[in-house]
Every structure is written in structure tokens, then in C-alpha cells.
Amino acid sequence: MSLISTSSPSSKTLPILRGQHLHLWFDHEKTKALDDMNYAISENEFVAITGPSGCGKSSLLNLLGTLEIPTGGTLFFRNQNYHDIQDLALFRRQHIGFIFQSFHLIPTLSALDNILVPTLGNSQQKKDVTERALDLLNMLNLGGRSNHFPSQLSGGERQRVAIARALINQPDILLADEPTGSLDSINAQQVLDILCEIKQQQSLTIVMVTHDPAVALRADREVRMRDGKALDMTQVLT
Ligand SMILES: Nc1ncnc2c1ncn2[C@@H]1O[C@H](COP(=O)(O)OP(=O)(O)O)[C@@H](O)[C@H]1O
Numbered sequence: 165m166s167l168i169s170t171s172s173p174s175s176k177t178l179p180i181l182r183g184q185h186l187h188l189w190f191d192h193e194k195t196k197a198l199d200d201m202n203y204a205i206s207e208n209e210f211v212a213i214t215g216p217s218g219c220g221k222s223s224l225l226n227l228l229g230t231l232e233i234p235t236g237g238t239l240f241f242r243n244q245n246y247h248d249i250q251d252l253a254l255f256r257r258q259h260i261g262f263i264f265q266s267f268h269l270i271p272t273l274s275a276l277d278n279i280l281v282p283t284l285g286n287s288q289q290k291k292d293v294t295e296r297a298l299d300l301l302n303m304l305n306l307g308g309r310s311n312h313f314p315s316q317l318s319g320g321e322r323q324r325v326a327i328a329r330a331l332i333n334q335p336d337i338l339l340a341d342e343p344t345g346s347l348d349s350i351n352a353q354q355v356l357d358i359l360c361e362i363k364q365q366q367s368l369t370i371v372m373v374t375h376d377p378a379v380a381l382r383a384d385r386e387v388r389m390r391d392g393k394a395l396d397m398t399q400v401l402t
């Protein structure tokens with residue numbers, strides 16, 4: 165008798181992201197950025213990752229985004245093992261959007277051209293992606309800013325351009341590392357409102373690292389980390 169079930173769970177019940185016994189070590193094992201970290205994140209969930217500086221929050225995000233390879237353990241995207249992904253750059257382009265605290269916009273490109281950067285390897289027509297970028301700019305209340313360079317934009321506007329860039333390829337997952345960390349409270353609130361609205365409209369899963377308890381309160385769930393792992397296992401398994 166086969167022990168393997170023939171009926172696979174539907175994509176709605178399967179977590180979009182799962183990690184089992186993840187380790188990430190640096191400096192010949194002297195630094196254990198992640199130390200047996202486990203998690204499961206549902207489709208369309210907004211998870212806030214919190215914890216003291218150095219506890220491994222960015223390391224976890226980098227693993228989720230395939231920017232780092234774990235020293236040990238297994239990551240899954242739906243039922244695909246990260247280890248089996250042949251083209252990580254393509255995987256990132258198709259499934260993942262990133263937002264960072266310091267925006268990481270290219271200073272010599274306009275807002276519109278910054279948003280188009282992740283589409284450069286796509287086969288889509290330039291006209292179609294440009295139309296989508298302009299729609300995103302309008303949605304993010306940046307309609308009049310498409311030709312502005314980053315130096316001509318406020319912090320809040322720059323982060324909204326970065327959000328548009330993260331969304332241009334219609335990702336399944338948005339990974340955000342302290343996205344409101346450089347913003348005043350009004351702009352931070354605005355960025356959060358936008359992300360929550362987009363999560364609903366586009367069925368996006370959001371994993372956000374934050375220091376700000378007010379930001380964590382907006383999430384569906386908070387996972388508190390310390391010393392490279394989640395403090396409470398019940399927090400990490402949905
Ligand atoms: N590339 C790296 N090389 C060496 N050590 C690193 C590297 N990245 C992170 N670390 C270390 O791993 C630990 C976790 O870092 P990080 O994930 O950035 O923490 P957090 O984002 O919670 O502040 C820290 O001790 C940090 O110094």
C-alpha cells in the first residue's frame with residue numbers, strides 16, 4: 165500500500181512559503197544568523213517579522229528571496245523546493261518583489277524607468293509594461309511624477325516608486341525590509357495603507373521586517389524572532 169496520498173492539497177490550503185530547520189551561518193560557523201528557523205506563511209497573508217537588531221530578520225528575508233542560500237534546511241515555494249529551482253533570477257522576477265528601507269532606486273533613471281527595470285528581461289511588449297507602470301504610478305498617487313528623478317522626489321514618493329517597481333511583474337510575494345524605517349509617521353502610514361489595499365486587490369502575500377510596533381499591528385500575524393529563530397513555534401505555523 166502506498167503511503168503517499170494521491171490527492172494533493174489545493175493551492176489555497178498549501179502555505180505559499182515554508183521553511184524547515186533553516187540554518188544560515190557566516191564566518192566559518194562563528195555567526196549563526198539563522199539557527200533552526202521554521203515557518204509557514206499562507207497565501208495572501210501579511211506577516212510582520214520583528215525582533216532586536218541582529219536577530220536574523222534580514223537573513224530570513226534574503227533566504228525567502230533567494231538572495232542567500234541556506235547553510236542547512238529546506239525552503240519551499242508552494243510545493244517547489246528552492247533547491248530544485250534552476251534559474252533563481254527568473255524565479256525572483258516571476259514571483260517576488262522587494263522593497264528596502266533605503267529605496268534602492270537608480271538615481272540616473274526617472275521614476276517610470278526605475279519601475280521598468282525589473283521588466284528588462286521580460287518578453288512582454290515595452291508598450292504593455294509601460295502602460296502597466298503608468299497605471300501603478302496613478303494608483304500610488306504619483307501620476308504627475310513619472311519623469312521625475314529620485315532626487316526630485318520626497319522619501320514617501322521614492323518608497324511608492326519602489327513599491328511600483330516591486331509590483332510591476334505582478335509577484336505573488338512582496339518582501340519588505342523596514343520599508344517605513346526612513347519615513348515620517350504620515351508617509352509610513354500611507355505606505356502601509358497602500359500595501360494593505362494592494363494585498364486585498366491583488367491577492368499578494370507580504371512578509372515585512374519592521375521595528376515599529378504600530379506597523380506590526382497592521383499585519384495579520386507577527387512573528388517575533390530572537391537569536392536566529394522564532395520565539396514561539398505557534399507563531400510561525402499557520
Ligand atoms: N553577509 C554577512 N556576513 C557575516 N555576518 C552576517 C552577514 N549578514 C548578516 N550577518 C550577521 O548575522 C546576524 C543576523 O543579521 P541580520 O539578519 O542582518 O539581522 P537583523 O536584520 O535582524 O538585524 C548578525 O549577527 C549579522 O552581523
Ligand SMILES: [Mg+2]
Pocket residue numbers: 221222223
Ligand atoms: Mg535587518
